[in-house]
Amino acid sequence: MMIDEGNPDIFPILYDQNCKLCKMHEFTDEVCEPGFGRNDADILIVSRMPNSPTYQELIEQELMAAGIELERCFFTAVVKCRSFDQDPGRKGIKTCAENYLLREIEALKPKFILGFGNEALSALTGHSGIMKWRGRVEEKYGAKVLITVSPASVTRNPGQKGAWQADLQLFASTINGYTDGLQPPKISIVNTKEKLIKLKQLLYKAELIYYDIETHGQDEWDAKGGIVSLAGTMVVNKSIKTWVIPLHHPESPFRKDWQKVLLYLKPALEGIPKQIAHNGKFDAKWMRAYGVMMKVTFDTLLAAHLLDENRLKGLKPLGRMLLGVAPWGIDTKDLWNQPLRPILNYNCLDTFYGYHIYLILREQLIAQPRLLRIFTLLTMPANEKLIEAEMRGHWIDRERLATATKIAFDMRDEIDRQLMEFVPDIPLTEGSMGTGVPWPKMGKKQKYAEVNFNASNWMRWFMFDWLEFPVIERGKKKEDGSLGDPSLAEATMIQLKDLYPDHPVLKLLEERSKWQKYCSTYVSRYSEIIDENDRIHTVFKLAGTVTGRLSSGKEDEEKISARKDRGRGVNLQQVPRDPFIRGLFGAPPGWTFVEADFGQIEFRIAVFISRDANGLRLIRSGVDVHLEMAAKMTGKPKSQITPQERKAAKPVNFGYLFGMWWKKFMKTAKEKYGIDFTEEAAQQSRRDFFDMYPGFVRWHNRQRRIVNEYGRVQSPIGRVRHLPDIFSADKMVHDEAERQAINSPVQSFASDMCALSMILIDNEFKRRGIQGHVLALVHDAINFEIKNEDLARALPIIKRIMENLPLKKKFGVDLDIPIVADIKVGSHWGDAKELTDEQVYNFAKYYDEFVEERIAA
DNA sequence: AGTCAGCGCGCG
DNA sequence: AAAGCGCGCGCTGACT
Numbered sequence: 001m002m003i004d005e006g007n008p009d010i011f012p013i014l015y016d017q018n019c020k021l022c023k024m025h026e027f028t029d030e031v032c033e034p035g036f037g038r039n040d041a042d043i044l045i046v047s048r049m050p051n052s053p054t055y056q057e058l059i060e061q062e063l064m065a066a067g068i069e070l071e072r073c074f075f076t077a078v079v080k081c082r083s084f085d086q087d088p089g090r091k092g093i094k095t096c097a098e099n100y101l102l103r104e105i106e107a108l109k110p111k112f113i114l115g116f117g118n119e120a121l122s123a124l125t126g127h128s129g130i131m132k133w134r135g136r137v138e139e140k141y142g143a144k145v146l147i148t149v150s151p152a153s154v155t156r157n158p159g160q161k162g163a164w165q166a167d168l169q170l171f172a173s174t175i176n177g178y179t180d181g182l183q184p185p186k187i188s189i190v191n192t193k194e195k196l197i198k199l200k201q202l203l204y205k206a207e208l209i210y211y212d213i214e215t216h217g218q219d220e221w222d223a224k225g226g227i228v229s230l231a232g233t234m235v236v237n238k239s240i241k242t243w244v245i246p247l248h249h250p251e252s253p254f255r256k257d258w259q260k261v262l263l264y265l266k267p268a269l270e271g272i273p274k275q276i277a278h279n280g281k282f283d284a285k286w287m288r289a290y291g292v293m294m295k296v297t298f299d300t301l302l303a304a305h306l307l308d309e310n311r312l313k314g315l316k317p318l319g320r321m322l323l324g325v326a327p328w329g330i331d332t333k334d335l336w337n338q339p340l341r342p343i344l345n346y347n348c349l350d351t352f353y354g355y356h357i358y359l360i361l362r363e364q365l366i367a368q369p370r371l372l373r374i375f376t377l378l379t380m381p382a383n384e385k386l387i388e389a390e391m392r393g394h395w396i397d398r399e400r401l402a403t404a405t406k407i408a409f410d411m412r413d414e415i416d417r418q419l420m421e422f423v424p425d426i427p428l429t430e431g432s433m434g435t436g437v438p439w440p441k442m443g444k445k446q447k448y449a450e451v452n453f454n455a456s457n458w459m460r461w462f463m464f465d466w467l468e469f470p471v472i473e474r475g476k477k478k479e480d481g482s483l484g485d486p487s488l489a490e491a492t493m494i495q496l497k498d499l500y501p502d503h504p505v506l507k508l509l510e511e512r513s514k515w516q517k518y519c520s521t522y523v524s525r526y527s528e529i530i531d532e533n534d535r536i537h538t539v540f541k542l543a544g545t546v547t548g549r550l551s552s553g554k555e556d557e558e559k560i561s562a563r564k565d566r567g568r569g570v571n572l573q574q575v576p577r578d579p580f581i582r583g584l585f586g587a588p589p590g591w592t593f594v595e596a597d598f599g600q601i602e603f604r605i606a607v608f609i610s611r612d613a614n615g616l617r618l619i620r621s622g623v624d625v626h627l628e629m630a631a632k633m634t635g636k637p638k639s640q641i642t643p644q645e646r647k648a649a650k651p652v653n654f655g656y657l658f659g660m661w662w663k664k665f666m667k668t669a670k671e672k673y674g675i676d677f678t679e680e681a682a683q684q685s686r687r688d689f690f691d692m693y694p695g696f697v698r699w700h701n702r703q704r705r706i707v708n709e710y711g712r713v714q715s716p717i718g719r720v721r722h723l724p725d726i727f728s729a730d731k732m733v734h735d736e737a738e739r740q741a742i743n744s745p746v747q748s749f750a751s752d753m754c755a756l757s758m759i760l761i762d763n764e765f766k767r768r769g770i771q772g773h774v775l776a777l778v779h780d781a782i783n784f785e786i787k788n789e790d791l792a793r794a795l796p797i798i799k800r801i802m803e804n805l806p807l808k809k810k811f812g813v814d815l816d817i818p819i820v821a822d823i824k825v826g827s828h829w830g831d832a833k834e835l836t837d838e839q840v841y842n843f844a845k846y847y848d849e850f851v852e853e854r855i856a857a
Numbered sequence: 858a859g860t861c862a863g864c865g866c867g868c869g
Numbered sequence: 870a871a872a873g874c875g876c877g878c879g880c881t882g883a884c885t
Binding site for chain 2: 127128129132455475476485487488489490491513517521522549552571572573574575576577597602747750751778779780781
């Protein structure tokens with residue numbers, strides 16, 4: 001320790017070497033280790049437990065690197081007793097913090113507090129969830145408090161190091177002030193008619209705008225909601241101007257005619273060539289809902305994610321890291337009831353800093369031409385298509401939904417009724433039923449549990465205590481090291497059913513979980529959010545995954561409130577394949593639902609990348625690779641393979657392709673397919689796979705070599721996956737990064753092919769005036785709705801484009817393997833029928849066979 | 858009454 | 870030697 005300890009006698013009263021407030025004193029060499037540093041320190045550094053010399057050194061190094069003077073720091077810990085093999089538990093942490101840490105803070109009165117790890121987070125702020133709360137500056141104890149992840153987790157996952165250092169930078173800037181930040185802009189508040197007229201004139205001349213809106217209400221269709229304000233930073237004649245218009249807010253002069261204000265500016269706004277925003281899909285959707293057809297030509301969130309898929313993508317973290325600007329902002333919840341002026345100011349700052357972030361990201365993309373190509377040819381055009389798809393929504397058959405809802409609830413309720421016959425009929429107030437088996441009590445108040453056939457503690461009691469089924473598997477070990485709860489997962493139920501094939505309770509439960517999930521996640525959810533045009537909406541994220549795949553769901557803000565106002569978004573990528581659910585989705589009368597999916601695309605891409613000779617041969621001759629594997633595994637001729645054997649071969653192909661080990665194969669074969677493999681047979685299946693595709697071994701080794709050397713891998717078109725965890729000292733973390741290095745380029749390329757297909761197909765539809773719309777992207781499939789009379793023209797376009805993507809022309813990739821797009825059509829998703837090539841290319845001949853003429857109700 | 862993590866399961 | 874990869878969401882039970 002380099003620093004002068006000052007006067008160590010100032011705190012002696014705080015620490016108690018005989019402390020027995022928790023059990024930690026039994027497991028440590030030094031009970032209640034004191035903090036250290038100068039007694040006049042104004043910075044308090046809080047770790048989980050007293051640091052080992054290694055971590056102390058690491059922390060000091062990084063603090064100095066960030067520009068924090070160690071002489072001003074006092075180091076301490078949440079839990080004062082250090083032990084590597086004993087967990088203090090939630091209670092221990094709380095007790096220790098209340099008795100020592102909080103008193104240290106009282107005595108020291110620091111101006112700045114830095115906490116490392118989840119324990120510091122909960123002890124200092126009362127929050128939990130380190131990944132959510134890290135990197136925020138809060139006012140507490142008369143100090144500025146910032147929590148970041150622990151040095152231990154950074155060492156274990158080197159991928160976190162960048163963000164960790166950024167957090168330390170933020171802490172340093174909080175102490176030392178922001179030296180490199182931009183001067184905030186001069187803001188013009190457009191709150192009179194005259195100013196509006198002037199703004200419109202300037203907008204006509206603007207070559208670029210970075211825009212942002214603040215909103216209030218559940219979504220853009222919420223009749224009670226609206227756009228609170230619209231801000232822009234624009235470039236007019238080489239000069240930058242930042243402005244904001246107050247709109248739908250009680251203090252706004254335009255509160256009554258704010259929609260007219262937007263329409264007044266509409267032609268000027270729409271004509272601006274470069275329209276930039278952060279997560280601009282959100283802003284564009286709102287603006288379009290009120291008639292202003294804003295575009296997003298460059299999205300700073302999407303650019304940031306493409307450049308580094310692991311980074312924090314919010315505007316504030318980017319401002320901090322790219323511009324050195326202090327986090328700005330207000331609480332954006334319920335803007336209607338907040339004073340207007342701070343909202344306007346905040347709205348402006350978003351666009352001003354966003355514009356400067358744009359300038360930097362743009363340069364970074366230009367410096368990496370392959371990423372720039374992906375951005376301009378894939379990311380931004382896909383974003384436009386998704387705006388349209390999200391606004392349109394996916395048609396749902398309202399009648400079928402009503403029927404299905406009734407059936408699903410009836411089925412579940414009937415199963416519950418039958419299950420109740422096995423539940424002992426005793427008053428809940430009695431603790432035991434004369435069997436020595438107590439009816440379970442719940443929580444601190446020791447209330448008697450209510451019957452609950454979901455995965456609840458009552459259910460655990462019912463299955464394992466009352467009915468005395470054997471415990472097959474347990475969940476994660478508890479904090480105190482005790483056994484985990486008995487598992488109620490479907491997989492263990494299947495195993496129980498093997499042991500007791502005729503037990504009526506097991507039979508009932510097998511059916512119940514399906515209906516329960518259908519009720520909660522699907523039918524009742526769809527009923528909640530179906531709109532007046534019989535459509536449900538999703539929010540696709542182009543920056544929702546590390547591989548470039550899309551994710552589907554709802555806006556982040558809508559996830560926060562769990563119960564009421566659950567938001568309108570629904571995940572379109574997890575709709576059960578069961579026709580009972582997929583049969584609810586479809587196309588309205590006069591239109592037909594079309595699903596086009598890439599057949600075995602990941603397998604084909606793996607063959608393309610690895611150049612495996614046998615794989616190339618099989619694909620080029622159009623062989624069914626799963627059937628091939630089944631034949632290899634069973635030693636039978638292909639003609640004698642049963643459907644079940646082929647089904648079992650599928651996980652072999654996809655699992656081993658991406659680095660699965662035989663034990664996991666054995667487990668999934670048993671749990672998912674109910675097929676028993678001996679250890680020998682499972683090991684043999686893995687050997688069979690790599691015997692069949694020896695090129696995959698070389699490809700796996702190559703990916704491992706690349707990621708170990710460069711810490712990153714690339715897809716064929718140059719999408720980058722950064723894998724800093726490859727530098728972890730932890731073998732499991734390292735190995736995981738190796739498997740990700742194998743999987744990522746394949747998954748990335750497949751999803752980019754799908755996105756490109758969506759863009760090109762939609763362009764072609766528009767060019768030819770075909771009435772057809774993209775509804776959803778489901779990873780390697782695209783859902784469309786197409787006007788019946790245009791089907792014969794549309795289907796060949798879809799198939800031709802997907803099977804002949806211009807990858808050579810656009811990305812310099814010569815995809816020299818056959819790609820197959822399977823086309824299904826029908827009135828509904830669940831009963832869409834697959835077409836042969838002949839039927840696709842001559843659809844007019846088959847129209848009557850596949851198209852059902854329906855009349856709108 | 859709201860928040861959060863863990864679990865389990867829907868999809869590719 | 871040996872933990873396929875990538876997601877979102879509902880429910881429970883613990884907490885504030």
